[in-house]
Amino acid sequence: xxxxxxxxxxxxxxxxxxxxxxxxxxxxxxxxxxxxxxxxxxxxxxxxxxxxxxxxxxxxxxxxxxxxxxxxxxxxxxxxxxxxxxxxxxxxxxxxxxxxxxxxxxxxxxxxxxxxxxxxxxxxxxxxxxxxxxxxxxxxxxxxxxxxxxxxxxxxxxxxxxxxxxxxxxxxxxxxxxxxxxxxxxxxxxxxxxxxxxxxxxxxxxxxxxxxxxxxxxxxxxxxxxxxxxxxxxxxxxxxxxxxxxxxxxxxxxxxxxxxxxxxxxxxxxxxxxxxxxxxxxxxxxxxxxxxxxxxxxxxxxxxxxxxxxxxxxxx
Amino acid sequence: xxxxxxxxxxxxxxxxxxxxxxxxxxxxxxxxxxxxxxxxxxxxxxxxxxxxxxxxxxxxxxxxxxxxxxxxxxxxxxxxxxxxxxxxxxxxxxxxxxxxxxxxxxxxxxxxxxxxxxxxxxxxxxxxxxxxxxxxxxxxxxxxxxxxxxxxxxxxxxxxxxxxxxxxxxxxxxxxxxxxxxxxxxxxxxxxxxxxxxxxxxxxxxxxxxxxxxxxxxxxxxxxxxxxxxxxxxxxxxxxxxxxxxxxxxxxxxxxxxxxxxxxxxxxxxxxxxxxxxxxxxxxxxxxxxxxxxxxxxxxxxxxxxxxxxxxxxxxxxxxxxxxxxxxxxxxxxxxxxxxxxxxxxxxxxxxxxxxxx
Numbered sequence: 001x002x003x004x005x006x007x008x009x010x011x012x013x014x015x016x017x018x019x020x021x022x023x024x025x026x027x028x029x030x031x032x033x034x035x036x037x038x039x040x041x042x043x044x045x046x047x048x049x050x051x052x053x054x055x056x057x058x059x060x061x062x063x064x065x066x067x068x069x070x071x072x073x074x075x076x077x078x079x080x081x082x083x084x085x086x087x088x089x090x091x092x093x094x095x096x097x098x099x100x101x102x103x104x105x106x107x108x109x110x111x112x113x114x115x116x117x118x119x120x121x122x123x124x125x126x127x128x129x130x131x132x133x134x135x136x137x138x139x140x141x142x143x144x145x146x147x148x149x150x151x152x153x154x155x156x157x158x159x160x161x162x163x164x165x166x167x168x169x170x171x172x173x174x175x176x177x178x179x180x181x182x183x184x185x186x187x188x189x190x191x192x193x194x195x196x197x198x199x200x201x202x203x204x205x206x207x208x209x210x211x212x213x214x215x216x217x218x219x220x221x222x223x224x225x226x227x228x229x230x231x232x233x234x235x236x237x238x239x240x241x242x243x244x245x246x247x248x249x250x251x252x253x254x255x256x257x258x259x260x261x262x263x264x265x266x267x268x269x270x271x272x273x274x275x276x277x278x279x280x281x282x283x284x285x286x287x288x289x290x291x292x293x294x295x296x297x298x299x300x301x302x303x304x305x306x307x308x309x310x311x312x313x314x315x316x
Numbered sequence: 317x318x319x320x321x322x323x324x325x326x327x328x329x330x331x332x333x334x335x336x337x338x339x340x341x342x343x344x345x346x347x348x349x350x351x352x353x354x355x356x357x358x359x360x361x362x363x364x365x366x367x368x369x370x371x372x373x374x375x376x377x378x379x380x381x382x383x384x385x386x387x388x389x390x391x392x393x394x395x396x397x398x399x400x401x402x403x404x405x406x407x408x409x410x411x412x413x414x415x416x417x418x419x420x421x422x423x424x425x426x427x428x429x430x431x432x433x434x435x436x437x438x439x440x441x442x443x444x445x446x447x448x449x450x451x452x453x454x455x456x457x458x459x460x461x462x463x464x465x466x467x468x469x470x471x472x473x474x475x476x477x478x479x480x481x482x483x484x485x486x487x488x489x490x491x492x493x494x495x496x497x498x499x500x501x502x503x504x505x506x507x508x509x510x511x512x513x514x515x516x517x518x519x520x521x522x523x524x525x526x527x528x529x530x531x532x533x534x535x536x537x538x539x540x541x542x543x544x545x546x547x548x549x550x551x552x553x554x555x556x557x558x559x560x561x562x563x564x565x566x567x568x569x570x571x572x573x574x575x576x577x578x579x580x581x582x583x584x585x586x587x588x589x590x591x592x593x594x595x596x597x598x599x600x601x602x603x604x605x606x607x608x609x610x611x612x613x614x615x616x617x618x619x620x621x622x623x624x625x626x627x628x629x630x631x632x633x634x635x636x637x638x639x640x641x642x643x644x645x646x647x648x649x650x651x652x653x654x655x656x657x658x659x660x661x662x663x664x665x666x667x668x669x670x671x672x673x674x
Contacts, residue, residue, distance in 0.1 A: 051447050097646065098646055101650040102649065102650060102653070105649075105653050106653075107446070107447070108392065108593070108597070109593070109649055109653045111447070112589075112590070112593045112645065112649055113645070113646050113649050113650075115586065115589075115590065115642075115645060116641075116642045116643065116644075116645030116646035116649070117642060117646065118642065119638050119639070119641050119642030119645065120638070120639050120642030120643055120646070121642070122638050122642075123635045123636060123637070123638025123639030123640075123641075123642060124635075124639055126631075126634075126635045126638070127632065127635040127636065127639065241582070244454070244582065247451045247454060248451060248454075250451070251447075251448050251451045251452075255447070255448075283466070286462060286465070286466060287462065289458045289461070289462050290455060290458035290459040290462050293451065293452070293454050293455030293458055293459070294455055294459070296451060296452075296455075297440060297452050297455050300440065300443070300444050300448060300452060301440060301443055301444075304443050304444050304445070304448065305448070306448070314536055
């Protein structure tokens with residue numbers, strides 16, 4: 001029994017390095033997608049202190065809007081632009097209807113409000129675009145399809161082109177966000193708000209404006225995540241349960257850290273795939289549903305604020 | 317007019333500290349209990365009892381359990397449905413092994429199993445706080461649900477993967493299975509819920525409840541005042557899970573009759589969290605009000621469309637219900653972030669000074 005748990009998986013890994021590489025690659029790719037969702041969480045949490053449960057739904061909603069518009073006869077690129085407009089309107093609406101009246105409420109109340117938003121978006125999305133799963137419009141957006149087989153380590157590792165594209169787009173996105181945060185005027189304002197709401201207000205930064213910007217940015221990230229995810233499977237609200245996987249990523253990396261979201265995403269993605277592949281059969285498989293949470297839990301016991309989170313200082 | 321406390325003097329410390337210090341409250345409670353125990357089963361009718369009242373009571377019990385943990389002790393948990401599932405499956409296994417023992421005993425005993433599981437998953441709470449803890453409790457939720465699917469022993473290796481309530485009797489009358497009357501099932505559920513609510517009320521008004529609230533308000537300060545954090549938090553997890561476990565057992569045995577693992581999914585956990593927040597954190601009556609609102613709202617909405625004479629498809633109604641529930645949650649939080657219990661308190665205060673508010 002102990003042999004099966006502690007030694008056999010590693011023997012398997014060493015015995016078939018090509019399978020290991022394949023599992024690692026699959027893990028990294030799903031890690032990138034988790035990271036993209038977690039990124040949206042982090043942006044909003046930093047700027048407004050809201051634990052935005054609706055981020056997962058925003059991913060689905062963005063993808064659904066894109067596909068739904070395309071099915072209604074709008075050209076793909078126009079649909080993309082229109083989806084961005086919709087996400088902007090959503091950001092404005094959220095700021096007006098949810099955040100502004102609830103300013104200064106306890107965290108848990110804001111958390112619940114994003115729950116309400118989740119329900120509303122599910123109902124709204126299904127009402128307008130129908131509840132059936134849809135196929136993502138990958139070709140129309142110029143995303144590559146197909147498989148590249150790489151001969152290595154005495155075996156063959158197959159890489160989906162769309163996954164490579166996803167990784168590239170995610171990296172570009174993170175780089176762009178980093179530049180946006182560090183170099184632009186708005187980015188500086190965002191960082192100021194993240195540090196302290198009151199201090200930012202006192203130097204003349206409009207909180208309301210910042211919230212709209214940050215929710216819109218999260219919406220754009222959600223759209224990117226939605227396209228990638230939709231391309232791998234299909235667009236439906238079943239993605240919601242997958243989006244919950246962004247939560248362990250988030251606690252692993254720390255709620256306030258962008259690099260944390262990325263690193264956390266990759267750790268969770270890889271850990272979960274390797275766990276499922278090598279240890280899953282021991283207990284009957286399907287452990288992917290909870291393994292991520294246990295990995296995060298294990299990390300949390302040693303660093304309660306996550307890997308990159310700000311140190312929690314408590315005063316009485 | 318009727319709600320006056322003039323002339324009701326509190327002459328002892330005990331009277332001053334009573335849960336219901338005002339006579340009208342006590343009378344009101346007695347009337348409500350009388351209605352619930354006597355009038356409801358006599359005049360309620362089968363549909364009202366089995367489709368509205370039993371679910372409502374079950375949800376109220378689960379919300380009560382979560383409220384003890386989240387509202388009174390301040391530990392946010394998203395694993396409620398998992399703990400309910402532990403109760404349901406424990407009860408199922410117990411009554412399979414010992415079919416001759418009264419089912420009520422096993423329903424209450426199954427709470428201890430979920431309490432034990434709750435303590436295990438409550439252990440991280442000493443180190444992890446707030447939303448980080450919420451995610452940690454998600455581990456419980458997903459792990460437990462996985463167990464319900466993957467461990468065939470839990471559902472007696474049957475093919476469907478679901479658990480089904482076997483026929484059990486109380487005083488010679490069936491309380492589970494197809495021949496159980498709604499009236500009897502309702503009375504059993506009501507008795508258990510009333511008993512547990514009474515116990516919870518005593519808990520939160522006593523030393524234990526006060527130490528829970530101290531931990532909620534600031535755990536470091538509570539520790540400095542001599543409250544031992546680990547036992548206090550774990551006790552909260554245990555009691556909360558006990559309530560959820562009993563609610564889960566009641567749900568499967570006296571409401572659904574059979575259940576698949578999907579019943580104890582994450583959305584159920586969220587639903588119960590809604591009830592607690594909408595009802596009011598840290599309020600026992602809030603748990604009941606929240607359960608009534610969240611469970612009742614979709615039913616009312618669904619029946620609203622035919623009443624208005626609109627003919628819309630079932631799917632559309634479903635979607636609109638989702639939208640309306642979401643919008644109402646947001647609207648409700650904006651109007652009254654402290655929940656229905658707070659509205660209830662305001663109404664009582666207004667009644668006391670009516671018709672001459674000062």
